[in-house]
Amino acid sequence: xxxxxxxxxRFARLxxxxxxxxxxxxxxxxxxxxGAATERGEQIATLSVIRHELLTDSETDExxxxxxxxxxxxxxxxxxANLRExxxxxxxxxxxxxxxxxxxxxxxxxxxVAWRQARAENDFAGLLPLLTEVLETQREVGRAKGAxxxxxxxxxxxxxxxxxxxxAFIDPIFARLQEGLPALLAEVLEHQARLPPPLPLPGxxxxxxxxxxxxxxxxxxxxxxxxxxxxxxxxxxxxxxxxDVRITTRYDESDFSGALMGVLHETGHAxxxxxxxxxxxxxxxxxxxxxxxxxxxSLLIEMQACRGDAFLSYLAPLLRQTFGDNAAWSPxxxxxxxxxxxxxxxxxxxxxxxxxxxxxLRYQLEKSLIAGDLALADLPAAFNDGLRALIGIDVPDDRxxxxxxxxxxxxxxxxxxxxxxxxMTAAQLFAAATRSEPRLDPRLATGxxxxxxxxxxxxxxxxxxxSTTARIVSEATGRELDAAIYQAYLxxxxxxx
Amino acid sequence: xxxxxxxxxRFARLxxxxxxxxxxxxxxxxxxxxGAATERGEQIATLSVIRHELLTDSETDExxxxxxxxxxxxxxxxxxANLRExxxxxxxxxxxxxxxxxxxxxxxxxxxVAWRQARAENDFAGLLPLLTEVLETQREVGRAKGAxxxxxxxxxxxxxxxxxxxxAFIDPIFARLQEGLPALLAEVLEHQARLPPPLPLPGxxxxxxxxxxxxxxxxxxxxxxxxxxxxxxxxxxxxxxxxDVRITTRYDESDFSGALMGVLHETGHAxxxxxxxxxxxxxxxxxxxxxxxxxxxSLLIEMQACRGDAFLSYLAPLLRQTFGDNAAWSPxxxxxxxxxxxxxxxxxxxxxxxxxxxxxLRYQLEKSLIAGDLALADLPAAFNDGLRALIGIDVPDDRxxxxxxxxxxxxxxxxxxxxxxxxMTAAQLFAAATRSEPRLDPRLATGxxxxxxxxxxxxxxxxxxxSTTARIVSEATGRELDAAIYQAYLxxxxxxx
Numbered sequence: 001x002x003x004x005x006x007x008x009x010r011f012a013r014l015x016x017x018x019x020x021x022x023x024x025x026x027x028x029x030x031x032x033x034x035g036a037a038t039e040r041g042e043q044i045a046t047l048s049v050i051r052h053e054l055l056t057d058s059e060t061d062e063x064x065x066x067x068x069x070x071x072x073x074x075x076x077x078x079x080x081a082n083l084r085e086x087x088x089x090x091x092x093x094x095x096x097x098x099x100x101x102x103x104x105x106x107x108x109x110x111x112x113v114a115w116r117q118a119r120a121e122n123d124f125a126g127l128l129p130l131l132t133e134v135l136e137t138q139r140e141v142g143r144a145k146g147a148x149x150x151x152x153x154x155x156x157x158x159x160x161x162x163x164x165x166x167x168a169f170i171d172p173i174f175a176r177l178q179e180g181l182p183a184l185l186a187e188v189l190e191h192q193a194r195l196p197p198p199l200p201l202p203g204x205x206x207x208x209x210x211x212x213x214x215x216x217x218x219x220x221x222x223x224x225x226x227x228x229x230x231x232x233x234x235x236x237x238x239x240x241x242x243x244d245v246r247i248t249t250r251y252d253e254s255d256f257s258g259a260l261m262g263v264l265h266e267t268g269h270a271x272x273x274x275x276x277x278x279x280x281x282x283x284x285x286x287x288x289x290x291x292x293x294x295x296x297x298s299l300l301i302e303m304q305a306c307r308g309d310a311f312l313s314y315l316a317p318l319l320r321q322t323f324g325d326n327a328a329w330s331p332x333x334x335x336x337x338x339x340x341x342x343x344x345x346x347x348x349x350x351x352x353x354x355x356x357x358x359x360x361l362r363y364q365l366e367k368s369l370i371a372g373d374l375a376l377a378d379l380p381a382a383f384n385d386g387l388r389a390l391i392g393i394d395v396p397d398d399r400x401x402x403x404x405x406x407x408x409x410x411x412x413x414x415x416x417x418x419x420x421x422x423x424m425t426a427a428q429l430f431a432a433a434t435r436s437e438p439r440l441d442p443r444l445a446t447g448x449x450x451x452x453x454x455x456x457x458x459x460x461x462x463x464x465x466x467s468t469t470a471r472i473v474s475e476a477t478g479r480e481l482d483a484a485i486y487q488a489y490l491x492x493x494x495x496x497x
Numbered sequence: 498x499x500x501x502x503x504x505x506x507r508f509a510r511l512x513x514x515x516x517x518x519x520x521x522x523x524x525x526x527x528x529x530x531x532g533a534a535t536e537r538g539e540q541i542a543t544l545s546v547i548r549h550e551l552l553t554d555s556e557t558d559e560x561x562x563x564x565x566x567x568x569x570x571x572x573x574x575x576x577x578a579n580l581r582e583x584x585x586x587x588x589x590x591x592x593x594x595x596x597x598x599x600x601x602x603x604x605x606x607x608x609x610v611a612w613r614q615a616r617a618e619n620d621f622a623g624l625l626p627l628l629t630e631v632l633e634t635q636r637e638v639g640r641a642k643g644a645x646x647x648x649x650x651x652x653x654x655x656x657x658x659x660x661x662x663x664x665a666f667i668d669p670i671f672a673r674l675q676e677g678l679p680a681l682l683a684e685v686l687e688h689q690a691r692l693p694p695p696l697p698l699p700g701x702x703x704x705x706x707x708x709x710x711x712x713x714x715x716x717x718x719x720x721x722x723x724x725x726x727x728x729x730x731x732x733x734x735x736x737x738x739x740x741d742v743r744i745t746t747r748y749d750e751s752d753f754s755g756a757l758m759g760v761l762h763e764t765g766h767a768x769x770x771x772x773x774x775x776x777x778x779x780x781x782x783x784x785x786x787x788x789x790x791x792x793x794x795s796l797l798i799e800m801q802a803c804r805g806d807a808f809l810s811y812l813a814p815l816l817r818q819t820f821g822d823n824a825a826w827s828p829x830x831x832x833x834x835x836x837x838x839x840x841x842x843x844x845x846x847x848x849x850x851x852x853x854x855x856x857x858l859r860y861q862l863e864k865s866l867i868a869g870d871l872a873l874a875d876l877p878a879a880f881n882d883g884l885r886a887l888i889g890i891d892v893p894d895d896r897x898x899x900x901x902x903x904x905x906x907x908x909x910x911x912x913x914x915x916x917x918x919x920x921m922t923a924a925q926l927f928a929a930a931t932r933s934e935p936r937l938d939p940r941l942a943t944g945x946x947x948x949x950x951x952x953x954x955x956x957x958x959x960x961x962x963x964s965t966t967a968r969i970v971s972e973a974t975g976r977e978l979d980a981a982i983y984q985a986y987l988x989x990x991x992x993x994x
Contacts, residue, residue: 016543019536023524024517035724036741039516043738046513050547227532241540244533 001074003066007086008283010060015282017051019241026239026246030231041109045102052101055093064090078285081466085284092160095148096141104137108411115409116234122399124380131409132376138413139370154370157414162290162421164468167367170417176483177420178360178390181353184487185391188341188353188494198336199328205256213256213322214249214263217315221267221301222453223247224274235406236262238269238298242281245270256323257337258349261302268301269294271453275461286464291415293460293469295422296429303352303423304430305452307338310445318447339494343391345400353494355423357390362405362416370413424481425473427489429460432477498571500563504583505780507557512779514548516738523743526730549598552590561587575782578963582781589657592645593638601634605908612906619896621877628906629873635910636867651867654911659787659918661965664864667914673980674917675857675887681984682888685838685850685991695833696825702753710753710819711746711760714812718764718798719950720744721771733759735766735795739778742767753820754834758799765798766791768950772958783961788912790957790966792919793926800849800920801927802949804835805990807942815944836991840888842897849920850991854887856917859902863910921978922970924986926957929974 021044028040054060064087075083096104111130118127142153149156155166215230223230228245240246247266251259272288280286288294305311312331320329327333341351347358365382368374374382383402384395395401402408407415433455434440440451459476467475474480518541525537551557561584572580593601608627615624639650646653652663712727720727725742737743744763748756769785777783785791802808809828817826824830838848844855862879865871871879880899881892892898904912930952931937937948956973964972971977 013543016536016540020517020521020540020544023540024520027520027524031726033723033725033741035721036738039513039738039740043513043517043520046510047517047544224532226530229528229530241533241536243536244530 001071003063004071004075004079004083007060007063007067007083010054010063011086011284012282014051014055015242017047017054019244021047021051022239022241023244023246026248029235029237029239030233030246030248037109037113041106041113044109045105048105049098049102052093052096052098055090056098060090061094078280078466082280082283082285085287085465088163089284091148092145095145095156097144100137100140100144104134104141104411107133107137108409111409111411112406115403115406119399119403122397122403124398124403127403127409128376134409134411135369135376135413138411139372142370142413154367154414157370158417159414161412161415162292162418162469163465164470165290165292165418165421170363170421173424173481173483174360174363174417174420177356177424177486180483180487181357181390184490184494185341185343185353188490191495192341195336198340199333201256201328201337202324202326203255204253205323207251207253209322210251210256210259213318214260216318217260217306217447218247218263218267220447221264221271221449222274223267223270227274228270230263236266238266238273242273242276245273256319261306261338264306265298265302268298271301271456272297272461275453275457276464277462280464285466289463289465289469289472291418292421292425293472295418296425297456297460299423299426300430300456304426305444305449307335308441308444309335310441311447312338313445314447341494343393345387345393345395346404348404352423353490354391356420357387359416359420361386361390362407365402366408366413366416421481424483424486428473428477428479428481428485429456431485431489433459498568500560501568501572501576501580504557504560504564504580507551507560508583508781509779511548511551512739514544514551516741518544518548519736519738520741520743523728523736523745526732526734526736527728527743527745549590552587557587558591575777575963579777579780579782582784582962585660586781588645589642592642594641597634597637597641601631601638601908604630604634605906608906608908609903612900612903616896616900619894619900621895621900624900624906625873631906631908632866632873632910635908636869639867639910651864651911654867655914656911658909658912659789659915659966660962661967662787662789662914662918666967667860667918670921670978670980671857671860671914671917674853674921674983677980677984678854678857678887679889681987681991682838682840682850685987686840688992689838692833695837696830698753698825698834699820699823700752701750702820704748704750706819707748707753707756710815711757713815714757714803714944715744715760715764717944718761718802718946719768720764724771725767727760733763735763735770739770739773742770753816758803758835761803762795762799765795768798768953769794769958772950772954773961774959777961782963786960786962786966786969788915789918789922790969792915793922794953794957796920796923797927797953801923802941802946804832805938805941806832807938808944809835810942811944838991840890842884842890842892843901850987851888852920853917854884856913858883858887859904859913860917862899863905863913867910918978921980921983925970925974925976925978925982926953928982928986930956 024040024044024047032040067083068087072080072083107130111127111134114127114130118124138157139153142157145151145156145159146153149159151159152167158165158167218230219225227243228240228247231246231248232250233248234250236247236249238245238247247263247270249259249262249266272294276286276288309331312334316329316331316334319334320326339351341353343354344350347355350358361383364386365374365379369376369379379402380398387393387395387401407413433452437451437455440455443449443451460472463472470480479485521537521541521544529537564580565584569577569580604627608624608631611624611627615621635654636650639654642648642653642656643650646656648656649664655662655664715727716722724740725737725744728743728745729747730745731747733746735742735744744760744767746756746759746763769791773783773785806828809831813826813828813831816831817823838850840851841847844852847855858880861883862871862876866873866876876899877895884890884892884898904910930949934948934952937952940946940948957969960969967977976982
């Protein structure tokens, strides 16, 4: 067990570097002064290189070999899974030479900063050289990892975010989803047109009140504030470190709903992070399984729990109390707001029915870009054509088109599909939880998330990376991930009322 | 030049680790949730060990040898100074064996935690074993570094905070200062007793207004907000990274003056950091010279510039405008507040006339403790006798006596003298600046710091570590550091009005 224990110490050190990187990354998005961008990029690159060197040095490899040869028989289930995850992380890391790691990291950091301005100025052409640098380094990373792991370049990129998920797994599920979408969308829009339009919600909504309410609901959902923070950033996210989970949101005085649902969404991510098994926090097996399950946790809280009738009946009087008495604060009217379907340009503003279309488009485009079947210069046209075909609207400018997301400039290629895989997983998990815990829904109607949280702790959070995403889903729900369940959920929520 | 350039790359990497540590340290003090304390400690320890390993590994030593042998003739002034500073940092780091580094760090961390309670409970005897551990490890560090650098143990400790400063340099200056102090203090107190007491300043002072005013003055003084931030913490400090200088303060609604002068003090530190030469920012020669010059910059802004008549005539109407009309907001009344002399027990609350006494005492005591001429068990009595002799007041308990400061339990031995060396340097620099720039004072009366800042940039900030503290002071002021100049300044400010 000597080799295995030496590996545990080594990976604990890596975990501390990850934590440091998490805090530096949070700081960059939330509060860093603009003039520090270059230096911060270098700090992050330096720590990433040191992390890479530690993970890939020959001693790690020797220890892994020795542990697999000498210790395997003596390991318990979690230790064995931990050793497997160590090997997986090591395999990903050694596949990419150090200078490519550094080049990819620097390209992404530089491009991400430039993207903020390029988006504001609608300047795709201006960003193109830096974005090309990002794409080229990502393709190289995909090729290098693919060669080592026996995967295609795009599958290798996917595997970074969602271990075990491949194009072969996604394609039929997404095809089935896409097939049903246009008809469902038309049906929902027609159904909606027959309903009375929602009463306008009476703003403005002072930021201080929004912040207080968001904090209150975040705590109600189970967020542990002694091990995390809520702050503000342009692009909301959940980051930070193991015992210091940081979620961010952005406030708009004319609309309380974005920030509130944003916080609840990020709270779902945070609950997963905070619910991982304490004794494995600093080890690979203790990490969240992947981005599909991560997104399933955020969407489960935001979409399944908090936009459902039970929770809205709890939320309505709270909103009335916070923002002043008005007939618009009825659960029914809130429901009509929160379930308003309106095909639009912006992915992050999209409703549940059209959101998959935004993801399907990006998934197709990034697959083609990585494969070399699409040139980056042709991205705007392909993006605009794709959106028109999927949900029938025209993109007026790149700012609201292919420049809208941080993922590509920031180097997160292979990430987009996990949003919709996560949405499907959320619906499937919530349906299973509600079936097995009849008290769940009545409790949500009183603002009590404890039954739901306990079920999630047991069936998802505490499993961390001890098994695969597919197995966690099928053990928790009794079925493999199934597009039909998601479609049934959409029909139920958007048609049956 | 190959070896030299390799060293530049290596030290740039160290600088990025320092920057990361600076941001993590700031975050810990300013905003970290309490539950993250253990994990953050581990992150910081991990980065510190990685930094130490990189600085002390055999390759650094070989590169230094090769650069000194092969490249020295080809280096320009700044490069040569950079190589000298690299060698200095390396010599400090390798002088101490790893187990002593760890023992000293552990003793200080443990003692610092225990000290918070011991101070609250006035329990010197209880702290004595842990404090002995700190003193013993610091003496060993001093002996080890002294042997490597050809210095006495105490000089070696001093050299960590203020390179080049020695006991032989300090002793005559402090002796001269001490000689004049009791008479000056008596004279000032007598003079002050003849003046009308200051009118009370009309509070409360809402935090939001204090923060706005502090920010405004910080910017007026020249703080570049695109490369830094102002935030809140229990213990105000200036930290962060090269292009991201972070200062903190604490607000008290019943007293605006602490936060305001605190921000201006930290702004002085920040201006030094932000004014270092850009092309050398990531190199040892581009670092601030030492704690004497650093403290001189904070005190120059706070004490010399902002408590002077010119600036107070600008500040008075601003305060009236911010906090409401009142006769107390006259420049004369503010002057009487800011120049109130009142011998007291607590160093950090002391006025400019009595502050040196607190430092002289601590300097004598820590020299004797390191030399072994004073036993730690006899410290309380020696402290109390010393304070009585210097400013004539009795210490009622150790809590307000030798237990008041974090420095000794925290392992910062050899740091105290830089406070008073800094105060003297500030007065000498400001006098020289005012002589050479007649516009300086009239400009301060309009809230315009640009003439002062330009002079400081040229004479202090841009010199970074290219020469010694002594030489920077004598080149800027035409004289070596001279206690008479400081005494003349104190007489002028505290007697001549």
